[in-house]
Amino acid sequence: MSVHEDSSRPLSGAQEGVWFAHQRLDHANAAYNTGEYVEIHGPVDAELFETALRRTVAETETLRLRFAETADGPRATLSSAADRTLHFVDVSAEADPHAAAEAWMRADLATAVDLTEGPLFRQVLFQAAPDRWFWYLRAHHILLDGYGFTLVARRLAETYSALATGQDVPACPFAPLDRLLDDERAYRASERFARDRAYWTERFADAPEAVGLTEGSAPPAAAFLRRTTHLTAAEAERLSDAATRLGAARNELFLAAVAAYLHRVTGAPDVVLGLPTMSRLGSTALRVPGTVSNILPVRLAVHPGTTVGELVGAVVSEVRDVRKHQQYRGEDLRRDLKLLSGDRRLYGPVVNLVPFAQDLPFGEHPTTWHHLSGGAIEDLQITVRLGAGGNGLKINFDANPALYTEAELADHEGRFLLLLDQLAEADAGQTLAATSLLRSGEDPGYAAGAAQDAPAPADATLPARFEAQAARTPEAVAVTYEGASLSYGELNARANRLARLLVERGAGPGHIVALALPRSTELTVGLLAVLKAGAAYLPLDPAYPAERIRSVTEDAAPALLVTGAQVAAALPETGATAIVLGDADTDRDLVARADTDLTDAERLSPLTPGDAAYVIHTSGSTGRPKG
Structure with missing residues (x-):
């Protein structure tokens, strides 16, 4: 099937999820704007760059989509033309050109977008110095996900580099956008779809309400709080070595660290994290710029006696199952669990483990990729990606400012990194209870200067x-x-x-x-x-x-x-x-009653650590509440 001018098409599952999420917000909200920029370390021929950009935009079908609300629901039309305008902004005279360019970009990211009116993307080339340039792309999430951004940027770099050296531009590698719809239709009619649905609904039939590092909920906003940490190549290698020692990949160790931190802070015995997945199965999906990514829940049982080895092993198993069933849309699972309305969460913090490097040369010049926004931040998102040039790691803590203060976000970041450092040295048999979230100089609440008693015995209630x-x-x-x-x-x-x-x-x-x-x-x-x-x-x-x-x-x-x-x-x-x-x-x-501590002689029978402490019931969203 091929989409022609003025012929409408249904939205993909990913696009439909973004559409309805955007429509739930007020029209002045820009939360679903996404933005990246590439810093080019060397001179740029601006006219040649614009030529390369126009060719790239013309090849990228998703940038020509127009959306409309119809009697049959939201529909998309592939227009014959896209906005190929490249805006030029010279910030070289500013005291801090880089900061001035970023301020311009962030103001643009905060610009509300009407999905039925557009424009849904914008591109700007900033000159900070004769040998320092920034190419900025802002696109609504309904058009591009993170991998889609990367495909567009790679093609632009490839085209510019060929033109700059007088070589022929390689053939366009992009597959038609309709291939994604064809693949999705085939999947939803397959036995695999039924198996995936059965897996997810069974896995979460008795799941409790997901816990997070804050209570309540708030709609996402365009502006969010961010804390960034850079790990050196040696520090990243240390995490890799620890993961190998525990039988896992580095990203799986990182996911285990987030689960351990959430448990240590909240005490929750059932932790559910959100895990973004590319969901691009097959070579066709890997060649189509667009939005395909998915967020699915990773459920883990955690308690103080859980060992590091047990937790990492559980993460490895869960992630394997998530990847096996990753085509099933998170929006479909919410619908299955009756979570589309209301404030109940499917998962707590989102952990985005970016699996691909993004630095790419423009001509002879190296570049640095800068991530500004991946779209809506509902609560807290922790993103891990390779550092500049593939060296080290860059960790972003992004938070909804309606739910966190700057101080709270900084505190969570610091204590999480403290726990991550301990896991890098832990052996498989160490329990989570043996880790500490206290910084140097902090104590667990004892009076200043008071002598600290010996730890309570292991059988203390x-x-x-x-x-x-x-x-x-x-x-x-x-x-x-x-x-x-x-x-x-x-x-x-x-x-x-x-x-x-x-x-x-x-x-x-x-x-x-x-x-x-x-x-x-x-x-x-x-x-x-x-x-x-x-x-x-x-x-x-x-x-x-x-x-x-x-x-x-x-x-x-x-x-x-x-x-x-x-x-x-x-x-x-x-x-x-x-x-x-x-x-x-x-x-x-x-x-009339005494206020001294009770003894076993006063109780109906002696109290032991094995006695039940509480009874918690599930929400009942999928049937009768279960205790």
């Missing part, structure tokens, strides 16, 4: 560990929320009183206590009190629909329910005896 910390630093702040705070001593005392009340009402090891409290200091008191009593806590979000609360409590059958005076009236019947915090009778009962 969680309440015992907390009580030991409260004894060491009773005045230190333990929890804060909206201006209110509790010290370790205050939190421990309040939790002890509530724990005694829970024990008297029948809570203990082997029992479950439901907690229906909004985010607050009281919620922390309640969680700790249930653990001190020896029971397992069952969190109930008061904002949940009544039917979900009924379903979860019917499944778990909690013995008691701890809630608040403002929440209790709105809760459905759970069948559990309620203890209402803030109620006058409850307050009198609590004041």
Whole structure:
């Protein structure tokens, strides 16, 4: 099939995903603009460059696409002409030409684009000095992904180099854009599509809500926060050696490090990361500039006792399966899991492991590739690519400014690099609990100058560990929320009183206590009190629909329910005896109880590390919630 002038075509799966994601934003949002620039270290013949560029644009079908909303949904038309204008900007007179050029580019990247109006891409050639030039390309993500950018840049460099040396320009290597649609149609009608769908839906049927380094969600914006770290060739080689020692590739070790960091910060036992994939299977897809890339979830079970070898091995296995099933679109998986609407995430941080080098010569002159934006940053994206000239590694931490501050992003970057450095030296048997996120000079919260006690014994329970910390630093702040705070001593005392009340009402090891409290200091008191009593806590979000609360409590059958005076009236019947915090009778009962630590003699039975701590249910998006 061939697309002709004015004949419309459906969008590819990747294009459709970008279309609907863009349409969910306000029209003034430029979050899906992508941009790169190539720094050319040597003189450039501007007229010859423009000739090469015009030829390259004419060969690149994706740059001639026009989009429209129709009764049949979004459609694309291949126009006979594209905007082949090359804008020239001379920044050589600026005090810092490079900074001036980048400022111009970033302002352009922030320009909102209407998908039905365009223009959807722009190209500029900056002169910073007679022997220093920047070629900048901005394109909406519906036209190009990272690999598509690379194909266009390679062809431009090849064409310019041939013209500059008086040689014949090699034949265009690009395959027609419709080949991607043909391949996609064949895939979606194949048994492989059915197998891929079965794999993904089964793998994530019981997945919990993905955790991240921040809570909540926010729409992506054109501007995002960025922190960049450069690893030397020796440092990169050290990571490669460590990966080989653990039976993995360097990128797999890096992915394991992100999973370990997310677990260490959040405590989540089920970590899901987003992994961009090229999804270009076969030689045809590798020769078509366009947008094909996909983001799929990598799910990993992680706990403090997980060894480095076990985690890296799990990553190797998961990545192998993801690559095997990478043609299945992430948008389709969201649809299967009923995640297309709402704020629930499919994955936490995105880890983009760029597999291809991007430096390429223009004529006789070497270049340096600069990545400005790969499109929307919903939460946090960590990108790893080769350094200039293929030496070392460049690591970008990009974050949504509505979810992170500059200081928070810098803190995460620093502590992650600290963990990565430890994994580079770790043996396969080292546990994640043995790693540290503390910088030199930091301590784990002990009072300044106080003697540090010996570590808690391996069989110490969680309440015992907390009580030991409260004894060491009773005045230190333990929890804060909206201006209110509790010290370790205050939190421990309040939790002890509530724990005694829970024990008297029948809570203990082997029992479950439901907690229906909004985010607050009281919620922390309640969680700790249930653990001190020896029971397992069952969190109930008061904002949940009544039917979900009924379903979860019917499944778990909690013995008691701890809630608040403002929440209790709105809760459905759970069948559990309620203890209402803030109620006058409850307050009198609590004041009358001792605030010292509980002993096993006071509990219904002795508390051990093997007793259940909590019961968490899945979202129920694919059926009844599972505990």
